[in-house]
Amino acid sequence: MRQPLIAGNWKMNGSRSSNKALLDGIKAGIGEVKSAEVAVCAPYVYLADVEQQLSGTPIAWGAQNLSTEEKGAFTGEIAASMLLDFNCKYVIVGHSERRTLYGENDDIVTRKFAVAHSAGLKPILCVGETLEEREQGITQDVIARQMKAVMNTVGAKVLGEGVIAYEPVWAIGTGMTATPQQAQDVHAFIRQLIAEQDAAVAEQVRIQYGGSMNAGNAAELLAMEDIDGGLIGGASLKAEDFLTICRAAG
Ligand code: 13P
Secondary structure, eight states: OOOOEEEEEOOSOOOHHHHHHHHHHHHHHGGGOOSOEEEEEOOGGGHHHHHHHHTTSSOEEEESOOOSSSSSSOTTOOOHHHHHHTTOOEEEESOHHHHHHSOOOHHHHHHHHHHHHHHTOEEEEEEOOOHHHHHTTOHHHHHHHHHHHHHHHHOHHHHHTSEEEEOOGGGTTTSOOOOHHHHHHHHHHHHHHHHTTOHHHHHHOOEEEOSSOOTTTHHHHHTSTTOOEEEESGGGGSHHHHHHHHHHTO
16 A cells, blocks of 8 residues: 655745744644645755754655755755755655756756665656647657656666656646546556556555645545645645645545
């Protein structure tokens, strides 16, 4: 059985005081989440606060990005070792906003995945097609390219020590959620791609769905066989909505 993972991706939102209120709310309700694992991915500058507020709770935390480099003259970058210094468990790599707005290609995403993994972080690898690509009927080609770039470099075993997040770009922040069946089809395809290299890894790796998942639609998405949690943007900024999604995961 794969333990579902519900992770909040706060993106570039929050403040020290609003984060505290959000985390107080999540902590107050976390006892009602039975089996799902819960995490929040905060902006770098708030990780010290988040660590302080979540230490000793069942809630994990992580970052939204990291450098491809280990240390040195890379002004403005943040290394994997620094994230570990704040006891981050997870780090998101290859989010579509980084791919499209900051020019992160498959090569950069692969390096970030590898650096994060070898430092001891669990990378959450985001993959997903644009609306144009879906309409062209090349969703599987795009997903296969994004997955294989990482898998063929780091190997299926290392890939499986991270988490995959299927995030159709057209569903992110748009309110246009993929239907449970649309999501399930791509999740099954991702699992099949991994199974071609390692069936055991394919069986155990968690594949989250992300893209306008909210308190109202989470249960039907999470009920699908190959959907093992969610990577939540907007709805992770409200404690009650986020907790509803966490409870829906089990
Ligand atoms: P929304 O939930 O706001 O659509 O964002 C999803 C996402 O990008 C999570 O990484």
